[in-house]
Amino acid sequence: ILNVEQSPQSLHVQEGDSTNFTCSFPSSNFYALHWYRWETAKSPEALFVMTLNGDEKKKGRISATLNTKEGYSYLYIKGSQPEDSATYLCAFRNNNDMRFGAGTRLTVKP
Amino acid sequence: NAGVTQTPKFQVLKTGQSMTLQCAQDMNHEYMSWYRQDPGMGLRLIHYSVGAGITDQGEVPNGYNVSRSTTEDFPLRLLSAAPSQTSVYFCASTLLRGDSEAFFGQGTRLTVV
Numbered sequence: 001i002l003n004v005e006q007s008p009q010s011l012h013v014q015e016g017d018s019t020n021f022t023c024s025f026p027s028s029n030f031y032a033l034h035w036y037r038w039e040t041a042k043s044p045e046a047l048f049v050m051t052l053n054g055d056e057k058k059k060g061r062i063s064a065t066l067n068t069k070e071g072y073s074y075l076y077i078k079g080s081q082p083e084d085s086a087t088y089l090c091a092f093r094n095n096n097d098m099r100f101g102a103g104t105r106l107t108v109k110p
Numbered sequence: 111n112a113g114v115t116q117t118p119k120f121q122v123l124k125t126g127q128s129m130t131l132q133c134a135q136d137m138n139h140e141y142m143s144w145y146r147q148d149p150g151m152g153l154r155l156i157h158y159s160v161g162a163g164i165t166d167q168g169e170v171p172n173g174y175n176v177s178r179s180t181t182e183d184f185p186l187r188l189l190s191a192a193p194s195q196t197s198v199y200f201c202a203s204t205l206l207r208g209d210s211e212a213f214f215g216q217g218t219r220l221t222v223v
Contacts, residue, residue, distance in 0.1 A: 009150070032208040043200065044153075046211035089152060093208060096160075097168060098143065102152035 004092045006101035013080050014109055020076045021104040023090030027071035034091040035064055035075055038103065044089055047075075080108040112136050116201045116215025123191040123222045131186040131218050133201030139213075140206045142184035146170065146197040147217075153200060159184055160206060191222045 005024045013019050025033060032051045036044035048057040053068040061078045077084055087103040114135045123129055135142065143158035145168075155168030159178040173195060175187040184203075188195060201215040 006152075034211065036212075043214035043216055044212075045214075049209050049211050051208050091153075091212070096166070097155060097158045098141075098202075098204070098212065099155055099169070100145070100153040102150060 004090060004099050004101040006088075006090055006104050008104060009102065010105040010107070012107045012109065015080060015082060017080050017108075018076065018078045019080055019106065020074050021088055021106075023073045023075070023101055025071050025073070025090070025092035026094075027069060029094040030068045030092075031095050032093040033066055033068075033073050034093065034098070035073070036089040036091065038087040038089055040086075047088075077106070080106070082108045082110050084108050114201055114203055114213050114215040116199075116218060118218060119216060121218060121220050123188070123220065125191060125193060125222060127191050129188050129191065131188075131199055131201070131220075133184045133186070133203075133215055134182050135184075135203040135213070136182065137203065137213065138181060139203035140181070142178065142201065142203045143168070143212075144174070144176065144184070144186045145200045145202065146195075147200060148197050156186065156199075188220075191220075193222045196220060196222045 007022050035047040038044040048064045050066040055066040063076045066073045085108050087105045089103045091100045117132045140161045144156040145153035157176040159165045199218045202212045204210045204212040
């Protein structure tokens with residue numbers, strides 16, 4: 001059984017705050033770690049796909065890091081904006097399938 | 111550029127009825143999968159396939175059937191719908207390469223009464 005855990009479950013921040021979420025995953029049979037952004041009434045969209053231990057990826061104000069040896073990834077959002085409000089999902093991919101965490105629901109208040 | 115096409119968008123079934131959710135992708139992706147989304151539980155894997163003729167069970171396969179006769183299509187069958195299958199269903203596809211992102215269908219909101 002694969003366990004992908006995300007924390008916190010939900011987060012409320014003020015516009016301009018920086019924030020981060022955690023994704024923990026099994027450290028064995030690692031293939032890739034994905035981060036997705038999921039807005040209400042839409043489908044998840046990929047933010048990052050990371051495959052190497054120590055990977056750091058950045059897209060605008062959002063960045064992510066990966067530690068495959070200890071089985072965790074962090075997603076950072078710098079200077080949160082109301083349009084960042086969404087659920088952020090991480091997914092662990094082994095050589096068979098892809099399993100998702102329950103997500104972190106971010107609400108950014110103006 | 112169609113991507114992943116999932117139908118229908120909404121469906122109401124009576125307990126005991128059967129139905130098929132359709133999923134098709136035009137990106138030549140080897141890997142296709144079905145997830146269900148329930149409040150507080152993210153996306154849970156129902157079934158997946160790594161290529162035509164190959165399917166396997168995910169976390170919550172009971173009550174669902176799949177087949178993969180072509181690379182493009184991966185239908186999900188509910189054999190005898192139950193209220194516990196009320197959920198939002200997503201189909202996704204990706205390449206088998208580890209660094210490939212997944213693409214999702216638009217989702218199907220299914221209600222079983």
